[in-house]
Amino acid sequence: MTVLKAIQLTKEYNGVAALNNLNLEINAGEIFCLLGQNGAGKTTTINLFLGFIAASSGTATIHNIDVSANNAATKKLVAYIPEVVQLYGNLTGIENLDFFSRLAGFKYSDKELAAFLTRSGLQSNAQPKRLSTYSKGMRQKVAIAIALAKNAAIILMDEPTSGLDPVAVADFTKICKALSAEGRTIFMATHDIFNAVNVGTHIGIMKQGSLVHQVTTNSITANELQQLYLETI
């Protein structure tokens, strides 16, 4: 079943196309990794699916609902993990999660909140501590917990592994796979080719606003993907 779909999706800034006629279909349970240089249009694609920006032409749909026409409805269906996860330094991990869940309309007990954080890999002794004491990896785990707590079938991630140490990246990969196993769809923009091959089921390579290649990870090795990527850009 197609959950994310882009049809002729275009975004222009002052006449310059940041995204050019993107056609894309992502099915339920897939982990789709979008590769590309800075400015290739990865983040623009994610922002268009989230409705943060309006498309110049074309449509982005989630579960066949047009994002631009019914953004409030589509936002309920997706969770988002930004590149820079700042959250509130004066709140604890649990409190941050509670706050964002409330925004989405959920009211969880402390026990349930702790369970989400544990599932996202955050150790229980860190949970009652303030975010200002957290490392970037820990903050990202809270962001994942926020996505879990939203109970969304689709998770959009913008450069989720940037700035993470190898251990944190490994943790992250594990969680993504677990989420996929639960049937969730993950759509992420990333620079990390090796991680993409490792975690993703599908990979797209973008160049100057266009999707140039689309491959499945069982059909390509990491080295072949790197080769393809370098040739493309």
Added chain:
Amino acid sequence: MNFQQVNNNPIPAISLSTQYWLFIKRRTNLLLLIIFFIAGLYGLYQGFAFKSKQVAAIDGFQNEKISKYNNLLKGFDADTTSKLGKEAFVAVSSPLKSNWNIVLPSYKMPVSTAIFAIGQADVFPYYYTVKVESFFMQIFKQGEIANPLRSLSGHFDIAFWVIYLLPLLIILLCFNTLSAELGNGNWRLINSQGITVKKWLSSKFLFVGYCIEIMILIVFITALLLNYVCFNQSPSLNDFLFLLGVNIYLFFWLCLIYMVNTLAKNTGVNAMYCGIGWVVICILVPVLISMAIEKSIPINNTSISRMSRRPQGAQFEDSSFGTKIIRDLAIAYPMLKNTTIGTNSASFKLAVYLAYHKLLDDANTAEVKNYFTKIEARQQITNHSSIINSAASMDGIFASLANNDAQANHDFFWQTKTFHSRLNTIYYPALFLEKQLSKSDYKKMPIFKYQANQNHKTLVFPYTILILISCLLLFISNKQMSKIS
């Protein structure tokens, strides 16, 4: 799969309880609320202290005058066979003596709303001693002891709290409601949870609005209780119009800061906009408009100030001049047309002197009216300038509702003049018809009662304008919001 599907999901929302929860997580917020609340209570104390001082002064003044007046009245029952008794009887009954023995008090008791706004009350007299002689001559010598340093600094009353400090509280609590989230990168995460800019901002502003409203209501109710318990004053319509004005003014500020939030995405720029906005609205615009008003309505008090000089001259020695003056007065005041005063009368000189006073007052009235009208016009312009001068306009309105502006003082002045005339309608017949003042004359003596005049219609324009501006700001904000992602 039990993940979210369309139509059966919870509705994303940021409730007031969530805002409260987030608000109290930041200790400085609570501290700010407490500090500003204490400032409000202090403002209430100042208004209360000022009002109490006025009430105590009026009580002292009134008691002093009434006791002297009652002593004078005892002259009617005095034993006229004794020297002292005769003197006492003459003092009360003879127009020749009683002209300076009859001393009546007039005073402007602060109204209930005065507890909120001291306004101009510190520069105007609020009690007068009224005698038979020329009204302007005696009144333009009476003033209250000035405390210029305090007047220069201004009152720390509820009006100040509302006009200067509460907007500051709104700024401090709200100036970076959106920019902080944009700056620290949380905004997209919040937005991805389904919270729009409008929801985010409006819930925060609503919450802050409620907090401030609660503070205001506590202060307001306390003030009403103080009025009731300490001054025996029940709540008046003006109290509630003041409350309405406060709410409109703060609604305007909430809308303004709301708009600033949608205009700039950067905390620094927001702080600058809000800070400069505060300075412009609370200082620069009032100062410039006040300057423009002074220039457009010039006032010269030289001749008014000269009215305190005692009329003198050789003319008073001239009997034909005196006869003419008395005749003129009798023409102007038909009740005196049967005057029996002649050049041989014992009270001729006094009659001429007082007739001259009365005619002089009548001639001067137009000039004094003109002088006052100009001052009132200045105030009216300020009160009606809410379209660009919201702070000063509301300040003027608050002073007006509290009966502590120039208009109220002038009303008091003219009411005292009427009171003075009523005194003379009793005294003049005795003097000019050469009778003695009797007990029944004294029974007819007026008792001063200040009537607070308030034309509530004048509030409609400034209040409506401020509401419309606030709505316009909201409209601009909503337009602006669509540009934020």
Added chain:
Amino acid sequence: MIAKIISHEWLQWRRDSRLKWLTIFLVTISAFALWNQINFQSGLLKTRVKAQQDSRQEWLSQELKHPHMAAHFGNYAYKKPTLLHCFDPGLTIYTGTSVYMEPHRQNDFLFSQSQESDTGIRFGWLSPAMICQLILPLLIILLCFNSINGEYEKGTMALLIAQGVNFRSIIMAKTISVFLLFQGFITIYLLVTAYSSSLYLGTVLDFSALLYIWIVYSIYCFIWSLLGVLISSYIKNSGSSIAVLLLVWIFTHIIVPRASANIAENMRPLITNQAFKQLLSASIEKGIDGHDPKNERAKKIEEALLVKYKVDSVQQLPFNFEGFIMQQSEAYSSKVYDHHFSELFISLKAQKKIQSLFGFISPYISLRNISMAAANASLETEIDFQQQAENYRRSFVQNMNNDMKENSAYGSFATYRVSKDKYASIGDLQVQNRAMKWSLPSLIVEHISLLFWLVFLMSLLLISHRRKIYK
């Protein structure tokens, strides 16, 4: 090194269009303020001079009458603006502008400008002093708020340090570059104000006061420049530093002055006129100490005179007893007035002292008091003016009563008239404006508090040098 940083700062400002707008704003509003005050004060001077002349004419043209009656015709004193009122009108707006002077009573100064103004005047009165006291610090804040943390945000601070500049020098250089800019403005503005007001008012300028004002305002300007730069260095983020600086500005310029004046009034409440008048009449009737009633006083004087001149009745005295007793009662009432007014002035001065102490929290209060004093518009000069007017009133009434005592016979009240030249011999009140040094003793606390601010901020500067504030 410091000079290089300063010229670099100025180069940046020259290329910043916002600064251009700020300059236009400052120049326009300063010109407006100056025009407003010169226009007002010169108009005021004209009307006051005219009023005084008219009053004089009325005095001179009154027909010959008994001297005491002539005294009752009374005289007026009109306060005239001094040249520096164009710079700082100070308290003059809230003090009465004219007083009616007559025998037996000291009248109040009435017709203050605030009574004729709308409530908008309470927000401040546009004058050059207002610009320098309120607006300049605000503009200094706008230039300073990101002077240090902005360098961190841009990443240039590390480069500056790496080039061998020490942190304290950077702060000092940034402070001086802002300070010099505004110092230049103050210098020019003061000179223009002094020159143009001397053109319109035509009175003599007190150069020492002008120099003094220049020094004090420069110090104030330096305090704000240093404060702005220091706060910018202590607060990481420029968004927060502007918020904090604006808050400090509002606190020191609006909240503290108001709160201090109100607290001072609470601590040393001023007597009401009604209570004051009661005290006066009680003292006159019963004696200042309450044990010297009026009629007994008169009797004592009479007895003492009869013994002294060895006569049996007051008619036999070599002078008019009525005139003498009038003078004596005038002298006694003067004593009573002096006694109670001095108490009133003591409580006013005590209030001012309490306010002055708040100068340690808000340098604005110190500057304001000093500026008002230098411009002859302070509480002390107001009290001094009242005392000069009162002294004049007494000498004028005494002069008229002396005439009666020395030249008229006992019981000739209805018939005696002053000689023709008597009226002209009574001059008008010539108010003596005090030189700057006259006010200095009342400004000790203000000077100490400004000095305290300087020392305090300089030591903060030194501390900031020694420790690493943030990475």
